[in-house]
Each structure stands twice: as structure tokens, then as C-alpha cells.
Amino acid sequence: MLDHPFHVAGGLFIAKKALGPEIDASFLKRPQAELPETASSSRRRRLWEIxxxxxxxxxxxxxxxxxxxPLMHKVMHLPRDTSDFVLHTTAVGACETRTALAGLLHKTLEKRYALIVRRFAASKTAEGVRRxxxxxxxxGMELPGALWAAWTHPACDSLLEHEIYGDIHMIQHQVGTGTRTDLKTLQALxxxxxxxxxxxxxxxxxxxxARNEKAGETRALGERLTELRAEQAGRDACIARLSADLAKLRDSVPELRQRQALARRAEDAEARASALVAQCREQAETLERLRRRLDELENSGRTADTVATQPANADLSRENAAESLYGKCVLCVGGRxxxxxxxRDAVERQGGRFLHHDxxxxxxxxxxxxxxxxxxxxICQAGCISHNAYWRVKEQCKRTGKPCLFVxxxxxxxxxRILADLCGEETADAASD
Structure with missing residues (x-):
């Protein structure tokens, strides 16, 4: 136990080791200070004056x-292992008179609770301080500041002092009880x-x-994406290589375009041949039909050439009028x-075949x-074709003697109307013959 006096309310406790020749035994018999009855000054009391x-x-x-x-270490030397109780009782004992520690604690309290002290100072009577x-x-707020401001107030009398003492004493008991309850609550918490x-x-x-699993999936997807990109790059490289090979092949065959043109011409010739074959077939059918009709006329017993010739010519003119475009190929160059x-419908209604070139x-x-x-x-629609096509059609028709109408x-x-006029002219020509 350390050699320090332990001050308590109403007295002090001193260890036997603390008694020495420099301490007078009469110190233990010193009477307790008398409580003031009323405030005798308007000045606020200091810490050592209460x-x-x-x-x-x-x-x-x-x-x-x-x-x-740390405050006590500023004015006195204390061992590092001093207990909290020794610190408290030493500070309480030092406040009984004006000591360096009491002055330091007083200044600290005045500075800390200046606002509360100022609020309490507005009351000039003990009743105002009590309120x-x-x-x-x-x-339950500002209790330390209110305690300091009330006990140091000039108007605080002995009755108010004991009333405040009783309140703070019970509050400390309640705080202790609450602390125990808080400890239980703290344990539960x-x-x-x-x-x-x-x-x-x-x-x-x-x-x-889950994060590791997602990271693994993300890595797998990233690897798959890299593989797909590599495959795509490989395909692009293959396409580029094949395109280069194709260009080389085209360059190696300089007459490729001419061959392609010849192939198109061959296709056109084949189409023309098919059209000519169909035309020959239709003409053969027409010839066969005319032969049968001639045989019928010869077997009818008509002997007069004039009588036999006139009906035949009339029948031929009617047939030509009815079948002016029958079996013929009508080429339309241009058009909408x-x-x-x-x-096509207009030509086929006249019995012809429709061909077109734009x-x-x-x-x-x-x-x-x-x-x-x-x-x-x-039938050349000159307003809907190019100049080269116009001159080409005109020159070809002029060279071959093929009838051509420009529209x-x-x-x-x-x-x-062009077809109707054309059919009318051919009918008139057949009748005159």
C-alpha cells in the first residue's frame, strides 16, 4: 500500500506507514470545518473554499x-503503478487548501464549464440556482458543470449545498446500479x-x-473468348489468303474476261437458237394447217380457178388479220x-412471243x-435506253432489213396502239395480196 493519505467525506484515512515524525498526531483530531449558513460575499468561491x-x-x-x-503529473511526482483510488483521494486531499494541484484543477474546471457558470450567474438567489x-x-445532461457552477455560486447557502449533495450522492448510486445493469447488458451484447x-x-x-467460383467462370469465358478471337483471326487470314490466290489466278489468266464475254454470247446464241427452233416449229404447223385446208378446197369439187382462188384469198386474209403476230417474236428494247x-400481255394476246432488253x-x-x-x-423505246444501245439497234435492223419501230x-x-396499228397494216397487206 502506498504512503499517501486517503481522504473521504467527513475525514481522512492514513496508513500506518504514512505516520512519521514530521506528521503531528493532532492532525487526526482536527475538527471538521463548519458549514456556512448563508453566503457572505458576491464573489464565486474557489475550489479550496467550498x-x-x-x-x-x-x-x-x-x-x-x-x-x-496527467494533470496530477504536472504538479507532483507519482509512481506509474498508482491506483485510481489513490489518485482520487490524493486529489481530494490536495483541494482542502490552496495547493498547486488545487489551483490547476480550479482553472481547468473554470475553463471547461465557463458557459454553464455564466448561465448560473444570471440567477442572483438560491432559488434561481436551485431551479x-x-x-x-x-x-441528465451537463451534471458535472451544473454541480461545479451551483456549489461555487455566491448565493448557494448550506440548505442548497446539502440538497445538491444528496442529489449527487443518489445519482452516483444510481449510476453504479446502472453500470452493473449495463455490464450485464454488455455481456449479452x-x-x-x-x-x-x-x-x-x-x-x-x-x-x-461464390466470388472464387465467379472468378473461375470469368477466367473460363475469357479463355473461350481468346480462342474464338484466335479462330476468327485464322478465318480472316484464310479469307485473305484465298482472295490473294483468286487475284493471282485472275492475273494468270488474262483472257478470262474475254472468255466470260464469249460464254455470255454463247448463252445468247443458245437462246436465239431456241427461239428460232420454236419459230420453225410454229411455221411448220402453220404450213401443215394451210396444206390441209388446200386439200379440203381441192376435194370440194370446185373446178373454176377464179371461184376457187377468191374464197381462198379471202380466207387467208381473214386468217392473217386474226393471226398477224401469231408465232412471231416481238423484241421490246427499253421501256419502263x-x-x-x-x-408481255399485249404481245401474247396477239399470238406473239415477247422478248425484252433494257x-x-x-x-x-x-x-x-x-x-x-x-x-x-x-420496238425500240428511244427515250428509255442509252445512246450506244439506240445506234446499235438501228444499225443492226438496217443491216438485216428487220422491221423496227422507234417510240x-x-x-x-x-x-x-403500236401493236394495233401494226396488226392493221399487216391485215391490209394480206387483203391486197
Missing amino acids: PHKFHCPVIGTCFAVNELR HWQEAVAS RAENAELRRQVDSLRQDAEA SGAMDAY GGLEESLHRIDGVLAAADLV KRGGVSSFG
Whole structure:
């Protein structure tokens, strides 16, 4: 036990080792200070001027142990292993008179609770101080500052001092009881906190496992993506290589385009030949039909040549009038793309076959020679074809003597009138013959 006096309310306790020749035994028999009855000055009391039994509540309430220790080390030397109780009782004993420690604690309290002291100073009577103290007790806030401001107030009399002493004494008991309750609650909270920590650790492990799984999936997808990109790069390289090979092949065969042109011409010639074969077949059928009719006329018993010739010519003229385009190929060069079906219907209603070439807009001009050779009649819509196609059609028809009609407009009605006029001319020619 350390050699320091332990001050308590109403007296002090001194260890036997603390008694020495320098300490007078009469110190133990010193009477307790008398309590003042009324305030005799308007000046606020200092820490060492208030009754000594109030020092214990003031030091214990206004200073925490970890705060009191460095303050005491500033003015006195204390061993490092000094207990909290020795620190408290030493500070209480030092406040009985004006000592260096008492002055330091007084300045600290004045600075810390200056606002509360100023609020209490507005009251000039003990009743006003009591009201401020009761408000602080009711709210439970600022109790240390209110205790210091009330006990050092000039208007605080002995009755108010004991009333405050009783209140703070019971509050300390209640705080102790509450502390024990808080300790039990703290233990329960610690147990609950431990359980929650366990659950959090479990959830953290589950989350870590899920994160690792997702990371593995992400790595697998990344590797797959890299493989796909490599495959795509390989395909692109293969396409580029094949394109280069194709270009080399084309360069190695310089007459490739000519061969392609010849192949198109061959196709056109084949189409023309097919058209000519069909035309020959139709003409053979017409000839056979005329022969049968001639045989019928010879077997009818008509002997007069004039009588036999006139009906025959009349029948031929009617047949030619009815079948002016029968078996003939009508080539339409140019025209509106949306009217092709109408052109075809107009020609087929007259018994003809419809051929078409767009005049070099999309189709090759080399193909126009084949369709011109297969056609029996050419209708050239000059306003819908190129100049090269126009001169080519005109020159070909002039060289072969093939009938060609040039039309400025590409309407369906114009095309129909041309066919009607053409049929009328051929009918008139047949009748005159």
C-alpha cells in the first residue's frame, strides 16, 4: 500500500506507514470545518473554499481517472503503478487548501464549464440556482458543470449545498446500479456480437467461395473468348489468303474476261437458237394447217380457178388479220421496268412471243445482238435506253432489213396502239395480196 493519505467525506484515512515524525498526531483530531449558513460575499468561491466533504463529488464527477492522472503529473511526482483510488483521494486531499494541484484543477474546471457558470450567474438567489440545478438533474445532461457552477455560486447557502449533495450522492448510486445493469447488458451484447461475428464470418466465407467460383467462370469465358478471337483471326487470314490466290489466278489468266464475254454470247446464241427452233416449229404447223385446208378446197369439187382462188384469198386474209403476230417474236428494247408484264400481255394476246432488253442499263450490250437476231419485230423505246444501245439497234435492223419501230414514250397505251396499228397494216397487206 502506498504512503499517501486517503481522504473521504467527513475525514481522512492514513496508513500506518504514512505516520512519521514530521506528521503531528493532532492532525487526526482536527475538527471538521463548519458549514456556512448563508453566503457572505458576491464573489464565486474557489475550489479550496467550498466545504471539504464536497471535494470528493466534485473530483469524482468532473474528472475522469485517465484525465486526472496527467494533470496530477504536472504538479507532483507519482509512481506509474498508482491506483485510481489513490489518485482520487490524493486529489481530494490536495483541494482542502490552496495547493498547486488545487489551483490547476480550479482553472481547468473554470475553463471547461465557463458557459454553464455564466448561465448560473444570471440567477442572483438560491432559488434561481436551485431551479437551474433541478433542470440539469431532470435532463441528465451537463451534471458535472451544473454541480461545479451551483456549489461555487455566491448565493448557494448550506440548505442548497446539502440538497445538491444528496442529489449527487443518489445519482452516483444510481449510476453504479446502472453500470452493473449495463455490464450485464454488455455481456449479452458481447455474446450476441460474437454470434453475429460468427454469422458474418460464415457469410464472408460463402461470399468468398461464390466470388472464387465467379472468378473461375470469368477466367473460363475469357479463355473461350481468346480462342474464338484466335479462330476468327485464322478465318480472316484464310479469307485473305484465298482472295490473294483468286487475284493471282485472275492475273494468270488474262483472257478470262474475254472468255466470260464469249460464254455470255454463247448463252445468247443458245437462246436465239431456241427461239428460232420454236419459230420453225410454229411455221411448220402453220404450213401443215394451210396444206390441209388446200386439200379440203381441192376435194370440194370446185373446178373454176377464179371461184376457187377468191374464197381462198379471202380466207387467208381473214386468217392473217386474226393471226398477224401469231408465232412471231416481238423484241421490246427499253421501256419502263414496271410495265413489262403489260407489254408481255399485249404481245401474247396477239399470238406473239415477247422478248425484252433494257437497252444497256443493267444488261450487257453484247446480249442485244442475240435477241435482235431472234426477233421478227423490234420496238425500240428511244427515250428509255442509252445512246450506244439506240445506234446499235438501228444499225443492226438496217443491216438485216428487220422491221423496227422507234417510240419516244414508254407507256402501256402507246405500246398497245403500236401493236394495233401494226396488226392493221399487216391485215391490209394480206387483203391486197
